[in-house]
Amino acid sequence: MLKFLLPVDGSDTSNKAVAEFIKLLDWYKEAPEIHLLNVQFPQHGNVTLFIDKESINLYHQEEGMKGLKAARDLLGQAGIPCQFHITVGSPEEMITRYAKEMGFDQIVIGPRGLGVVKGLLLGSVASKVMQLSTVPVLLIK
Known part of the structure; x- marks a missing residue:
């Protein structure tokens, strides 16, 4: 059975990617095992x-x-079972590390939607995941 990791953050873009991915599940002979991952930013400064x-x-x-x-x-x-996970750290690093360590077959992620200029200046989690990952990445708009 295929295992897919869907990093989500609750944004409209992220939710749209999940909705679009649900439509694509017919591509697969057997329903893949779906895991959602939410990455929280660590607390900075003297919070501790x-x-x-x-x-x-x-x-x-x-x-x-x-x-x-x-x-x-x-x-x-949609009647699709899923497991979910929460981790803390840099999103692109945690997504790629988690996908590799847990043996996922694919990362399914939506773009941030910042636009071309801002995307070039700021970068995006999706583009960094695509650069860093050894696990195949499916980008869904």
Whole structure:
């Protein structure tokens, strides 16, 4: 069975990519195993001096669940089972590392939608994932 990783952040672009991917599932002879991944940014500065690690972890879990909600709902409405994961770090690094370590067959990701000029100046998670990943990446607009 194929295993696919869908990084999601709760944005309209991310949700649109999940909705479009659902339409493409007919491509596959056997329904792939779907895993959603939400990457939370780490807390910076002196936050740990004022807030305990358990509270920070709880915050990341709560925010991660918010970021996963729409994608989980879309897949649920389509009757597609999925597993979900939350991690903390740099999105492009965590996505590529997670995909490799967990043995995914493909990463399915949507573009950020910043436009050509901003995309060239700022870069995007999708383009960095495509550059860094040893796992095939399917970019869905």
